[in-house]
Amino acid sequence: MRLLLIEDEAPLRLTLARQLEADGYRVDQANDGEDGLFQAREYPVDLAIVDLGLPKRSGLSVVEQLRADGRTLPILILTARGSWQDKVTGLEAGADDYLVKPFEYPELAARVKALLRRSLKATSDVLTLGPLAIDFSAQSAKLHGEPLDLTAFEYRVLEFLVRERARVVTKQELADYLYPHDEDRDSNVLEVLIGRLRRKLDADGTLAPIETLRGRGYRLTLQ
Structure with missing residues (x-):
């Protein structure tokens, strides 16, 4: 599976990319919203992990634009904002799930696996x-x-x-x-x-x- 990780915090992005690759995923990376949107539009991506607080274009805008384009890939948003309003805003923009920072990698891995399984319409792996x-x-x-x-x-x-x-x-x-x-x-x-x-x-x-x-x-x- 090919994942797109859009995250501007370099240490977190690089760490997550290494962990996901160790789990067998192909991981493309972007450090701002403009590049992330470009990659999501240009290349086949099975799932996108999108931070909300991105430079150049917000993560929320990336999600909204992908959905406006008709892209149905699963999207997991990462946010440092823990209020329920922010979570609802992200989900209403078209995201499929969210994680609030800080989080442990096993939780992200489980969310990714569940979203991919759902997108394949499979009840198991x-x-x-x-x-x-x-x-x-x-x-x-x-x-x-x-x-x-x-x-x-x-x-x-x-x-x-x-x-x-x-x-x-x-x-x-x-x-x-x-x-x-x-x-x-x-x-x-x-x-x-x-x-x-x-x-x-x-x-x-x-x-x-x-x-x-x-x-x-x-x-x-x-x-």
Whole structure:
């Protein structure tokens, strides 16, 4: 899963990013509201963690603008303001949950996990699609009950296709999801990853789990 952390307090932002990455998330960072809004608009993000007290553009404004854009990603707001009015204001702007500073990391981690699970419309960390079971918490998958031996990048490709299974995913979207936005992308590498993932999901060629739509992208066919 790819998270966007928008927080202007550098020590807190860097600490949270390290902790979230240790839990297996990809974390993009922004230290002001303008950059945070730009990243949320330009790159595929599964969940945003937004501090309310941001420079250049307030966290509240970021949330309001994302919702006005029609973006439905889960948003967890961080606030140093503990009054119920501030919490209600954040939630009414479109946030899904909030945490009041200071907080302990396990609480944030639990909120993130719950919001991601809700966004996937899953009642647990494991989602089953036909013979495939993907465990978002453990970042692993099983096929017909047997563990799949996936590399980190293969898992990320599978996870993204599962999450976006209702539509066609373009190569550009997959590249944006897999790599930091300032890193060179190679479409050949992406095609190799898709090929390897296909073989691991469908060794005998009977399942056809990933459909290629020429000129458009890829779609997971499992339901």
